[in-house]
Amino acid sequence: xxxxxxxxxxxxxxxxxxxxxxxxxxxxxxxxxxxxxxxxxxxxxxxxxxxxxxxxxxxxxxxxxxxxxxxxxxxxxxxxxxxxxxxxxxxxxxxxxx
Amino acid sequence: xxxxxxxxxxxxxxxxxxxxxxxxxxxxxxxxxxxxxxxxxxxxxxxxxxxxxxxxxxxxxxxxxxxxxxxxxxxxxxxxxxxxxxxxxxxxxxxxxxxxxxxxxxxxxxxxxxxxxxxxxxxxxxxxxxxxxxxxxxxxxxxxxxxxxxxxxxxxxxxxxxxxxxxxxxxxxxxxxxxxxxxxxxxxxxxxxxxxxxxxxxxxxxxxxx
Numbered sequence: 001x002x003x004x005x006x007x008x009x010x011x012x013x014x015x016x017x018x019x020x021x022x023x024x025x026x027x028x029x030x031x032x033x034x035x036x037x038x039x040x041x042x043x044x045x046x047x048x049x050x051x052x053x054x055x056x057x058x059x060x061x062x063x064x065x066x067x068x069x070x071x072x073x074x075x076x077x078x079x080x081x082x083x084x085x086x087x088x089x090x091x092x093x094x095x096x097x098x
Numbered sequence: 099x100x101x102x103x104x105x106x107x108x109x110x111x112x113x114x115x116x117x118x119x120x121x122x123x124x125x126x127x128x129x130x131x132x133x134x135x136x137x138x139x140x141x142x143x144x145x146x147x148x149x150x151x152x153x154x155x156x157x158x159x160x161x162x163x164x165x166x167x168x169x170x171x172x173x174x175x176x177x178x179x180x181x182x183x184x185x186x187x188x189x190x191x192x193x194x195x196x197x198x199x200x201x202x203x204x205x206x207x208x209x210x211x212x213x214x215x216x217x218x219x220x221x222x223x224x225x226x227x228x229x230x231x232x233x234x235x236x237x238x239x240x241x242x243x244x245x246x247x248x249x250x251x252x253x254x255x256x257x258x259x260x261x262x263x264x265x266x267x268x269x270x271x272x273x274x275x276x277x278x279x280x281x282x283x284x285x286x287x288x289x290x291x292x293x294x295x296x297x298x299x300x301x302x303x304x305x306x307x308x
Contacts, residue, residue: 012108017112025115026185026186028186086109093106093109096101
């Protein structure tokens, strides 16, 4: 029997899963690019990014390239947690097969 | 408690987002605007000069379009480099290498056709360029945005129709000088199609910053 308590509740939320997925595809993402890709409002995106940052999954970089810009990237802990989350999803699917 | 179905749905979302994130736009909207404008300008100039040079109708064809290609490509590469820098990616990103590998064979084939079919007339060469450009865009359609796929389809369709029309009218006397007709084909396709593409894909600012 699969232990469902293993699943990471921080990542297992639609918006945060989207953010983690995008961050896993590139070295870093600007706030505007994340917002455009995920079609989320400023407030919603900021809240979820803050949650992920508070759990140590996401690093924030503020720099000035032509204009002030905030970019986000996965930390080593975040990348590990995302990989583990994917593994658990696969296990759930396998456990659900007859 | 996540079920197997929910897990599958989450994996599908992850896959879809990852595919979207690896999409590569090989032609930026400002470069398309520049290329389209130059193409229409060259075609208009050819139409005007063609009328003036009616007795001979001889106009240079390949050289002006090579200049348009060089200018537009240089600006496009500069814009792609700037966008890559903004995203913190290398200029020769995996997406760009993938796009080049997919598009180059058709582009080179179009170029080669120019050398071997020069004696067949400029309208045929212009039609082949339109067709092969469409093929090159379609070759990159697996990782290109939908707008570029549509551009590829339109070029492919236009090139095919032009070739069929030229084949049917092979024995008929041309309505206008061949070089002028070829310039008009280029203006109507590379010019107008790219202007429409630029208008549809021009970056729009969405709301405020973080």
